[in-house]
Amino acid sequence: MISFVGAGPGDVDLITVKGRRLLEGADIVIYAGSLVSKAHLDYCKDKCKFYNSAYMTLEEVIEKMVEGEEKGLKVVRLHTGDPTIYGAIKEQMDFLDKKDIQYEVIPGVSSFTAACSAIKSEFTLPSLSQTVILTRIEGRTSVPESEDLEKLASYGASMAIFLSVQQIENVVEKLKRGYKRGDVPIAVVYKATWEDEKILIGTLNDIVDKVKKEGINKTAQILVGDFIDSSYERSKLYDPKFTHEYREAKN
Ligand code: SAH
Numbered sequence: 001m002i003s004f005v006g007a008g009p010g011d012v013d014l015i016t017v018k019g020r021r022l023l024e025g026a027d028i029v030i031y032a033g034s035l036v037s038k039a040h041l042d043y044c045k046d047k048c049k050f051y052n053s054a055y056m057t058l059e060e061v062i063e064k065m066v067e068g069e070e071k072g073l074k075v076v077r078l079h080t081g082d083p084t085i086y087g088a089i090k091e092q093m094d095f096l097d098k099k100d101i102q103y104e105v106i107p108g109v110s111s112f113t114a115a116c117s118a119i120k121s122e123f124t125l126p127s128l129s130q131t132v133i134l135t136r137i138e139g140r141t142s143v144p145e146s147e148d149l150e151k152l153a154s155y156g157a158s159m160a161i162f163l164s165v166q167q168i169e170n171v172v173e174k175l176k177r178g179y180k181r182g183d184v185p186i187a188v189v190y191k192a193t194w195e196d197e198k199i200l201i202g203t204l205n206d207i208v209d210k211v212k213k214e215g216i217n218k219t220a221q222i223l224v225g226d227f228i229d230s231s232y233e234r235s236k237l238y239d240p241k242f243t244h245e246y247r248e249a250k251n
Helices: 017-025 037-043 058-070 090-098 111-119 147-151 163-180 205-214
Strands: 001-007 028-030 050-053 075-079 104-105 132-136 158-162 183-190 198-203 219-223
Touching: 001 017, 001 058, 001 090, 001 198, 017 075, 017 104, 028 037, 028 058, 037 104, 050 104, 058 090, 058 205, 075 219, 090 104, 111 183, 111 219, 132 198, 147 158, 147 163, 163 183, 163 205, 198 205
Parallel strands: 001 075, 001 104, 028 050, 028 075, 132 158
Antiparallel strands: 158 219, 183 198, 183 219
16 A cells, blocks of 8 residues: 655644555655655654655655555655655546545645744634635646736735745735735745744734745745734634534623
């Protein structure tokens, strides 16, 4: 069996219990070495074999998986955060489907929720935004025109922007055009939950300078929206005057 496992954002204790158990039992671990903490590998058996996929092609990764499968070994493919978001797992699963090899996918804590927790905020605040947009700016990987950052920003929803901090000027320019204001709160969270985590908070008007000053050009989440710093309505769920399935209103 091949298990795609979400390692979480950095802190090794943020993997799921299921993911940790799979690591403990694995014979082969193929890990995304550029972003997955090596400390996860300390939980594996002494005889476990490790491969860092940062140095491998898709074909080489599949070769290792097939080899393990043919020997009846347990293979863990360890991805950063949650494997279903910018994880490039679909192409691996398609290869395995073609070879009729079984696999499972174990979710993980994504860096976008880890970053929001780091700044102690909530993406979805009543009357401000009930929508979270996960996106990225175009780089070497293209983004469909209909999902251009300026257009997405025009919704005014809460946003988490992956893979984009190296183009912070461009990101901010598009956001300003989309939001049509410069005072929108924005947070840049570098290496959320790692020991060297850094949090920068500002507005579209001043964040570029802050990011440049800290020299942050990779492994960061850009969170944008009024949810970061604004007044909002209380939730209905915990409102004493609101009745729901588990609680009667108190008047
Ligand atoms: N599957 C991963 C995302 C992989 S894409 C997830 O769910 O988080 C890699 C991008 O994720 C990075 O460029 C960065 O934007 C973001 N990222 C990953 N780990 C991060 C962390 N600990 N803190 C901030 N951003 C992170």
